[in-house]
Amino acid sequence: MKVDIRIAVTDGWIDTPDGIKHYIFGFVDITGVPEAEIFNYCGKAELMAPPLVFIVGDEVYLTLTNIGTPTRPDLDDPHTIHYHGFPNQIAFYDGVPEPSIAVPVGRNFTYYYKPLNPGTYMYHCHQEPVEHIQMGMTGPLIVRPADYDPDYPEYKTAYGHGTGTEFDREFYIFLSELDCHIHDLIAKVQDPDWTEYKPTYWLINGRSYPDTITNPTPCCLQQQPWSALIRANAGEKVLLRFVNLGFQQHALQLPGTVFKIIGMDAMRPLGRNGEDLSFFKNVVYISPGQSTDAIFTVPDPFQGQAGFPVVLSLYNRNLNKNYTAGMVPGGMISQVHIYPPGTLPPQTAPNQ
Amino acid sequence: MPTINLWATDGYISTPGGKSIYIWGFTDQEGGSAQLPGPTIIIKEEQPPAETVFDINLTNNLNEPVSLTFPGQKNVKVNGQRVQPQYNNGELVSLTNYALPGETITYSVTTSSPGTFLYESGTNPFKQVQMGLYGAIIVRPCDYEPHETGLCTAYGTGTGTEFDREYLLVLSEVDPAFHQAVKQGRDYDTRQFKPRYWMINGRCAPDTMLPDYTPQLPNQPYGAMILMEPGEKVLLRYAGAGIQNHPLHPHGHHTRLVGLDGRLLQNINNGEVNDLSYERFTVLAAAGQTCDQIYTWAGLGFDPATNPIPTTIPNLRNMSIGHLGWTLWSGSPYLGHKGELPSGMVSYNNAGEEYFMLHSHAELEITNWGAYPGGLMTMIAVYPPGTLGFNQGMLPTSL
Ligand SMILES: [Cu+2]
Numbered sequence: 218m219k220v221d222i223r224i225a226v227t228d229g230w231i232d233t234p235d236g237i238k239h240y241i242f243g244f245v246d247i248t249g250v251p252e253a254e255i256f257n258y259c260g261k262a263e264l265m266a267p268p269l270v271f272i273v274g275d276e277v278y279l280t281l282t283n284i285g286t287p288t289r290p291d292l293d294d295p296h297t298i299h300y301h302g303f304p305n306q307i308a309f310y311d312g313v314p315e316p317s318i319a320v321p322v323g324r325n326f327t328y329y330y331k332p333l334n335p336g337t338y339m340y341h342c343h344q345e346p347v348e349h350i351q352m353g354m355t356g357p358l359i360v361r362p363a364d365y366d367p368d369y370p371e372y373k374t375a376y377g378h379g380t381g382t383e384f385d386r387e388f389y390i391f392l393s394e395l396d397c398h399i400h401d402l403i404a405k406v407q408d409p410d411w412t413e414y415k416p417t418y419w420l421i422n423g424r425s426y427p428d429t430i431t432n433p434t435p436c437c438l439q440q441q442p443w444s445a446l447i448r449a450n451a452g453e454k455v456l457l458r459f460v461n462l463g464f465q466q467h468a469l470q471l472p473g474t475v476f477k478i479i480g481m482d483a484m485r486p487l488g489r490n491g492e493d494l495s496f497f498k499n500v501v502y503i504s505p506g507q508s509t510d511a512i513f514t515v516p517d518p519f520q521g522q523a524g525f526p527v528v529l530s531l532y533n534r535n536l537n538k539n540y541t542a543g544m545v546p547g548g549m550i551s552q553v554h555i556y557p558p559g560t561l562p563p564q565t566a567p568n569q
Numbered sequence: 570m571p572t573i574n575l576w577a578t579d580g581y582i583s584t585p586g587g588k589s590i591y592i593w594g595f596t597d598q599e600g601g602s603a604q605l606p607g608p609t610i611i612i613k614e615e616q617p618p619a620e621t622v623f624d625i626n627l628t629n630n631l632n633e634p635v636s637l638t639f640p641g642q643k644n645v646k647v648n649g650q651r652v653q654p655q656y657n658n659g660e661l662v663s664l665t666n667y668a669l670p671g672e673t674i675t676y677s678v679t680t681s682s683p684g685t686f687l688y689e690s691g692t693n694p695f696k697q698v699q700m701g702l703y704g705a706i707i708v709r710p711c712d713y714e715p716h717e718t719g720l721c722t723a724y725g726t727g728t729g730t731e732f733d734r735e736y737l738l739v740l741s742e743v744d745p746a747f748h749q750a751v752k753q754g755r756d757y758d759t760r761q762f763k764p765r766y767w768m769i770n771g772r773c774a775p776d777t778m779l780p781d782y783t784p785q786l787p788n789q790p791y792g793a794m795i796l797m798e799p800g801e802k803v804l805l806r807y808a809g810a811g812i813q814n815h816p817l818h819p820h821g822h823h824t825r826l827v828g829l830d831g832r833l834l835q836n837i838n839n840g841e842v843n844d845l846s847y848e849r850f851t852v853l854a855a856a857g858q859t860c861d862q863i864y865t866w867a868g869l870g871f872d873p874a875t876n877p878i879p880t881t882i883p884n885l886r887n888m889s890i891g892h893l894g895w896t897l898w899s900g901s902p903y904l905g906h907k908g909e910l911p912s913g914m915v916s917y918n919n920a921g922e923e924y925f926m927l928h929s930h931a932e933l934e935i936t937n938w939g940a941y942p943g944g945l946m947t948m949i950a951v952y953p954p955g956t957l958g959f960n961q962g963m964l965p966t967s968l
């Protein structure tokens with residue numbers, strides 16, 4: 218199917234639970250927005266960036282429009298989109314400025330992708346990537362198998378019919394860190410020393426706990442639209458799509474269940490002769506630039522009884538990362554809310 | 570039996586910013602300066618059941634004891650005895666037998682497997698390895714023949730590790746304050762360790778892209794640019810010589826991880842082969858570990874005459890090209906073609922080759938003391954078919 222998407226790049230401000238706002242660069246979806254209105258999106262960058270979801274065989278025309286950074290009007294940085302992990306990409310569409318093209322303020326560039334391999338990928342800006350990735354120009358990208366059909370359980374899979382990757386619900390678990398000192402320097406037109414990088418916040422889907430499990434309000438989280446709350450019925454299969462676009466390794470665990478690792482870096486773990494190398498893990502250890510697809514079966518604490526949702530905690534086993542600015546519990550924590558079988562209707566989009 | 574002579578000595582390396590950093594390291598030239606990393610040792614295994622043994626004569630021209638460890642090798646002997654930790658009045662002074670200043674020690678090493686390995690100092694190792702006393706060992710399978718179909722492999726014929734070209738990437742990080750303290754004979758609190766430079770083969774980007782033995786880097790002889798042609802199998806050998814883990818991401822394709830720590834990722838049970846290799850787009854090259862991988866890039870079949878790209882090339886004067894006035898781009902989206910670049914732009918493109926970045930995704934590591942671009946980054950240059958020399962990216966068969 219031909220898919221037209223238009224993504225704008227701009228800046229914005231995000232919230233952490235301690236009431237502080239942090240300056241970011243980022244992406245926002247402007248697909249279908251009339252030309253005269255695209256500048257309404259200036260300053261409206263989102264963290265995490267809008268997830269991109271394709272199906273194998275799609276012909277994707279992704280237009281990047283640089284609408285500038287109103288908080289830093291002096292900045293005339295070009296930007297790009299790098300589709301991280303796309304096999305056999307040509308340099309022209311790879312989004313790396315040094316060997317191709319970047320997009321200056323006020324300009325557009327259209328990237329073409331025809332994804333042929335399903336899995337969990339990511340995308341980010343590759344202009345001066347240390348700065349632009351840390352500043353928030355990062356998001357997840359899913360490619361569904363060609364036979365994907367959510368109406369038939371055996372075709373609602375991560376990697377295709379017969380690959381053992383069926384799921385009932387799926388969630389982005391998009392990991393990053395934020396060094397508030399560096400964000401502050403950049404808001405104030407100063408140059409950070411990146412070797413002094415020292416994150417103060419650890420984020421899932423662009424939010425720090427308890428924001429990970431709450432809803433935006435008129436004052437807060439307006440530019441962080443993605444909750445990380447995992448809601449599922451007992452007995453269902455839940456696919457977590459972990460992506461790490463921070464600069465640190467992370468170790469996510471979810472006591473009360475066990476992960477089956479069915480994908481790493483948008484590949485089923487398969488030997489050269491098709492050997493199934495999938496395995497079980499309690500901790501998903503994931504380094505920057507990696508993705509992991511983990512499926513768990515939601516335990517059933519109800520045993521036929523009605524009841525209130527039962528909660529499991531998802532958190533970082535690097536326990537120092539479960540804090541907000543080092544002080545209060547927060548950071549890379551989220552929850553699984555388990556409902557009695559049949560309570561929640563089928564999911565129609567990720568992270569519902 | 571091959572014999573290698575190494576001298577432990579000191580010297581200087583330089584960073585792209587023109588800074589000079591004092592190092593300790595190895596050289597295979599008597600009276601030479603230390604180089605970073607140390608000379609690559611390449612050994613071809615004997616046909617089993619014969620064992621493969623090589624000797625290293627290490628002469629210590631530094632002012633403190635120096636030794637060598639050989640992680641992953643089967644057996645290491647000095648004077649016919651297995652090496653042992655060394656104590657002085659009950660205090661551990663070295664993980665292995667060492668040479669005192671001015672002395673020479675001979676290690677006899679029995680290899681265990683084909684693959685990629687490190688050799689490094691086992692004496693005061695936090696200090697000495699940081700200072701540069703490390704290098705790589707490549708052990709070739711006994712049936713290795715360069716350029717011979719099926720025999721040009723990392724782990725032996727039939728192991729699925731055939732390659733057309735190979736590149737060794739030794740990874741490390743440097744805290745210049747530490748090196749300065751050692752130079753001045755000052756104490757250094759290891760808790761203060763804070764790298765400012767990250768290196769491939771002892772070089773920071775963009776110097777990683779300069780050729781081997783480039784004259785301006787006399788003590789950093791090994792380049793790290795990956796040159797290849799479409800469809801070729803390229804063996805990438807990562808060796809983690811630092812104390813940090815580095816998530817390395819090559820653009821353009823996944824790699825298939827075929828060997829870890831110099832061991833083929835394969836089990837054989839009752840004659841049945843279980844291949845344990847797998848593909849990733851980011852491989853964590855962890856401290857002390859080695860990762861042997863096969864990388865390939867075939868492109869998407871675009872051709873200006875028969876299969877043009879489905880978008881229009883924008884007016885390049887309206888776009889941002891390259892970095893600070895230079896680009897690696899040819900100006901064309903097609904491999905082997907050149908296009909018109911905006912005037913004043915310096916292009917380092919030779920033959921319409923395409924460049925794909927290979928870099929640490931812990932992005933602060935692709936800076937030189939905080940300034941991008943730099944650090945643990947290089948490029949994969951895919952040249953048009955038939956344009957690269959036969960021996961490009963072929964290390965010697967053995968020493
Ligand atoms: Cu990336």
Ligand SMILES: [Cu+2]
Nearest residue numbers: 818820926928
């Ligand atoms: Cu990259």
